[in-house]
Amino acid sequence: MAAAETFYDFIRRQGITRRSFTKFCSLTAASLGFGPGAARAMAMALETKERVAVIWMHGLECTCCSESFIRSAHPLVKDVVLSMISLDYDDTIMAAAGDQAEAILEETKEKYKGKYILAVEGNPPLNEDGMFCIDGGRPFVEKLKWMAKDAFAIIAWGACASWGCVQAAKPNPTQATPIDKVILDKPIIKVPGCPPIAEVMTGVVTFITTFGKLPELDRQGRPKMFYSQRIHDKCYRRPHYDAGQFVEEWDDEGARKGYCLYKMGCKGPTTYNACSTIRWNGGVSFPIQSGHGCIGCSEDGFWDNGFYDRLTNLHQFGIEANADKVGLTAAGIVGGAIAAHAAVTAVKRVTSKREKADA
Amino acid sequence: MTIDESIATDGEKAVQGQNVYVYEAPVRIWHWVNAFSILTLALTGYLIGSPPPSVPGEASANFLMGYFRFMHFAAGQVLAVFLILRLYWAFVGNVHARQIFYVPFWSVRFWKEWLHEVRWYTFLARQPRKYVGHNPLAQLTMLPMFILPLFFLVITGFALYSEGAGRDSWEYQLFGWVFSIWPNSQDIHTFHHLGMWVILVFIMVHIYVAVREDIVSRQSIISSMISGERLFKDRAD
Numbered sequence: 001m002a003a004a005e006t007f008y009d010f011i012r013r014q015g016i017t018r019r020s021f022t023k024f025c026s027l028t029a030a031s032l033g034f035g036p037g038a039a040r041a042m043a044m045a046l047e048t049k050e051r052v053a054v055i056w057m058h059g060l061e062c063t064c065c066s067e068s069f070i071r072s073a074h075p076l077v078k079d080v081v082l083s084m085i086s087l088d089y090d091d092t093i094m095a096a097a098g099d100q101a102e103a104i105l106e107e108t109k110e111k112y113k114g115k116y117i118l119a120v121e122g123n124p125p126l127n128e129d130g131m132f133c134i135d136g137g138r139p140f141v142e143k144l145k146w147m148a149k150d151a152f153a154i155i156a157w158g159a160c161a162s163w164g165c166v167q168a169a170k171p172n173p174t175q176a177t178p179i180d181k182v183i184l185d186k187p188i189i190k191v192p193g194c195p196p197i198a199e200v201m202t203g204v205v206t207f208i209t210t211f212g213k214l215p216e217l218d219r220q221g222r223p224k225m226f227y228s229q230r231i232h233d234k235c236y237r238r239p240h241y242d243a244g245q246f247v248e249e250w251d252d253e254g255a256r257k258g259y260c261l262y263k264m265g266c267k268g269p270t271t272y273n274a275c276s277t278i279r280w281n282g283g284v285s286f287p288i289q290s291g292h293g294c295i296g297c298s299e300d301g302f303w304d305n306g307f308y309d310r311l312t313n314l315h316q317f318g319i320e321a322n323a324d325k326v327g328l329t330a331a332g333i334v335g336g337a338i339a340a341h342a343a344v345t346a347v348k349r350v351t352s353k354r355e356k357a358d359a
Numbered sequence: 360m361t362i363d364e365s366i367a368t369d370g371e372k373a374v375q376g377q378n379v380y381v382y383e384a385p386v387r388i389w390h391w392v393n394a395f396s397i398l399t400l401a402l403t404g405y406l407i408g409s410p411p412p413s414v415p416g417e418a419s420a421n422f423l424m425g426y427f428r429f430m431h432f433a434a435g436q437v438l439a440v441f442l443i444l445r446l447y448w449a450f451v452g453n454v455h456a457r458q459i460f461y462v463p464f465w466s467v468r469f470w471k472e473w474l475h476e477v478r479w480y481t482f483l484a485r486q487p488r489k490y491v492g493h494n495p496l497a498q499l500t501m502l503p504m505f506i507l508p509l510f511f512l513v514i515t516g517f518a519l520y521s522e523g524a525g526r527d528s529w530e531y532q533l534f535g536w537v538f539s540i541w542p543n544s545q546d547i548h549t550f551h552h553l554g555m556w557v558i559l560v561f562i563m564v565h566i567y568v569a570v571r572e573d574i575v576s577r578q579s580i581i582s583s584m585i586s587g588e589r590l591f592k593d594r595a596d
Contacts, residue, residue, distance in 0.1 A: 163542070218526065219535055219536075219538055219539055220538065220539075220542050224526065228525075228526045229525075230522060233523065239418040239419065240418050241424055242418075242421075242422055242423075242424050242425040243414060243417075243418040243419075243420075243421035243422060243423060243424065243425075244410060244411070244413065244414045244421055244422075244423030244424045244427075245413045245414060245418055245421070246410060246413050248412070248413065254413055259413060262410065263410065267545060269522075270522075270543065270544040270545040270548060296543070296545065299542070299543040299544075299545065300542040300543040301543050301545075301546065302543070302545075305543070305545055305546075310408060310409070311408060311409070311549070311552065312545055312546070312548075312549045314549070322549075323408075323549055323552035323553045323556065324405075324408070324409070324552070324556075326553065326556065327552075327553065327555070327556025327559065327560075328556075330556060330560050331556065331559060331560055331563065334560050334563055334564060335563060338563060338564065338567045341480075341567075341571075342567070342571065344482060345482075345571060345575060348482060349575065352485075
């Protein structure tokens with residue numbers, strides 16, 4: 001591990017020309033949506049700054065974030081992992097194992113105290129003192145807190161680390177808990193999605209390594225540059241929504257014509273992500289383009305909301321009920337009560353009039 | 360004016376053939392603008408949640424959902440502006456203008472009269488007491504079943520609107536905090552939708568009791584919201 005080596009030194013040593021380097025800077029600056037001056041700033045930073053040490057840990061998760069990450073095309077993940085950052089620890093893909101691997105954590109904590117980035121994929125379960133996720137012989141929650149203490153910042157990869165995801169689905173038996181509810185004293189950047197888009201992941205890493213600070217975050221702690229618009233706002237099927245043209249069934253004429261998937265429960269209107277702009281697998285497609293609604297995988301609680309209804313199921317009211325069913329039932333009961341009350345009122349009036357007449 | 364003073368005025372015993380000016384013009388205008396806004400909002404809101412069957416033709420030639428949404432947003436903004444004006448009028452208007460915004464929770468007299476009103480509606484009391492303003496049961500119902508849900512709907516409505524208006528919009532600056540409570544706006548949609556049903560159920564009861572009281576209690580209720588005057592048809596009890 002060459003501590004003082006910069007990104008530029010590193011890639012030059014690998015035989016990459018200065019021309020390729022500047023090309024990379026301008027491409028990355030463009031993909032992050034920066035102005036023309038940013039490519040120069042980026043080049044400057046990469047030439048002068050030490051490579052950032054990254055520790056990548058895995059809690060309760062399915063490794064889909066890693067799977068997504070290694071498919072990044074712009075920048076290529078090999079550039080990120082081998083050149084831009086110094087990925088010192090990632091138990092899933094690293095060569096070292098056992099004591100050797102765990103020793104790296106100690107070493108990083110000392111050597112890069114307050115400087116390294118802690119990237120966390122998955123979350124810690126808190127029930128039974130964290131016994132539902134043991135990593136390196138101890139509960140993951142302990143390891144997480146221990147490594148977080150000396151980190152510069154934490155990246156919460158994916159829906160697990162950001163919101164809880166399927167392991168936190170009701171009734172959440174292991175009490176899987178998102179990172180920001182466990183680590184309270186460090187800046188946390190949430191990169192939600194199940195998994196997040198590869199280019200969003202590498203984009204976030206590139207930003208942090210380039211500028212040495214976190215990108216601007218929104219209210220939920222997500223980077224604004226990727227999560228400030230809904231899928232719906234940039235969806236290529238949006239004109240069909242505005243026109244009122246919907247897929248009503250999976251195999252109908254509307255589905256063939258590529259109409260809006262709103263009625264099939266598409267969560268595009270409530271999901272903040274970059275799928276409809278960056279897309280997946282190097283820009284090939286994204287769920288809606290493939291004819292399936294968005295399931296809202298980058299949103300809190302998506303795992304409990306149902307994938308195929310526009311109106312969320314309310315579990316408090318029996319097995320199957322949405323806002324309309326609950327409302328209609330209430331209106332029906334009240335309507336019945338009103339009718340009954342009106343009937344009693346009428347009867348009372350008639351009888352009391354008769355009493356008056358008798359008297 | 361203190362709460363007790365206002366009870367005293369609201370609960371004033373009416374005398375025979377008394378005509379009292381209760382609802383000032385701004386209150387009446389608000390009532391009816393509100394009624395039509397809510398009607399538009401409920402109808403278009405329902406259609407946004409459950410759109411009608413697909414329209415034929417090219418997408419570029421149609422804008423059905425766009426119009427629904429426009430009507431919903433326009434009616435929502437009208438409702439919000441008038442709600443602010445109404446709130447202002449609660450401060451500068453007459454005593455009756457502020458009755459629906461509070462419940463005199465600590466007043467023993469209020470609860471006694473409330474109980475009588477409950478007995479009247481459960482057919483246990485033979486006669487209702489007559490009130491210049493709202494009766495205690497109505498006052499207690501207005502706040503949690505109408506005014507608070509209305510504010511809830513306005514706040515969540517603007518928060519949802521900010522999703523389209525963008526993170527730089529004033530709607531997001533003012534109402535973005537709603538997303539701190541419920542990060543997933545799907546949940547806000549659901550609660551907004553449930554709020555509509557609370558208002559609709561309220562309206563059902565509201566119209567029923569207004570018509571019923573107009574007939575049974577021998578005082579004007581419906582025409583009062585047009586003329587502003589409450590007419591007591593009998594001698595006071």
